[in-house]
Amino acid sequence: MEFVVLVLAFPRAYEVFTIRLTAYTNYSLRTLMYCALHPGTMVRMEDIARAFGISKAHLLKSARQLGKLGYLKTTRGRTGGVQLGMAPERINIGAVVRALEGDSEVVECFNPSTNTCPLIGECQLTGIFHRGLEAFLAELDKVTLADVTHDSEALRQRLPSLAVA
Numbered sequence: 001m002e003f004v005v006l007v008l009a010f011p012r013a014y015e016v017f018t019i020r021l022t023a024y025t026n027y028s029l030r031t032l033m034y035c036a037l038h039p040g041t042m043v044r045m046e047d048i049a050r051a052f053g054i055s056k057a058h059l060l061k062s063a064r065q066l067g068k069l070g071y072l073k074t075t076r077g078r079t080g081g082v083q084l085g086m087a088p089e090r091i092n093i094g095a096v097v098r099a100l101e102g103d104s105e106v107v108e109c110f111n112p113s114t115n116t117c118p119l120i121g122e123c124q125l126t127g128i129f130h131r132g133l134e135a136f137l138a139e140l141d142k143v144t145l146a147d148v149t150h151d152s153e154a155l156r157q158r159l160p161s162l163a164v165a
Helices: 023-036 045-052 056-068 093-101 125-141 152-157
Strands: 005-008 017-020 072-075 081-084
Touching: 023 045, 023 056, 023 072, 023 081, 023 093, 045 056, 045 081, 056 072, 056 081, 093 125
Parallel strands: none
Antiparallel strands: 005 017, 072 081
């Protein structure tokens, strides 16, 4: 499953290079979107799992991390669930992706301790890939959770109805 894919074409280099977010980040962004579509509601993880066809176990892991980061309020127990920990206008997609993805090693040479390429230090691709990754993240920095959920009714219509406890 992919949430965001950026394709950068470099003449003289590889024909196409693709940046993909991890499934973990994908599921985390979907969780935030689902909560934004149900403001003020304690949302059960089962509902999010059913809405997106994702394992509840995967979602629980990402919800814990989103809670630690302050993006979600989490409540345990039978009547527990999650809801946004701050206004969707304050949740920057770029910041979320950076927090969840960590140091993204798009290519091997991004990590000098694991790099085995003999061209490191002379190859121009490293700089190109760094600039491409920064441009990708800069675009995400321009977007908030409110921006991606502004047409909430149209988005809600594509998801199963929220179960009421």
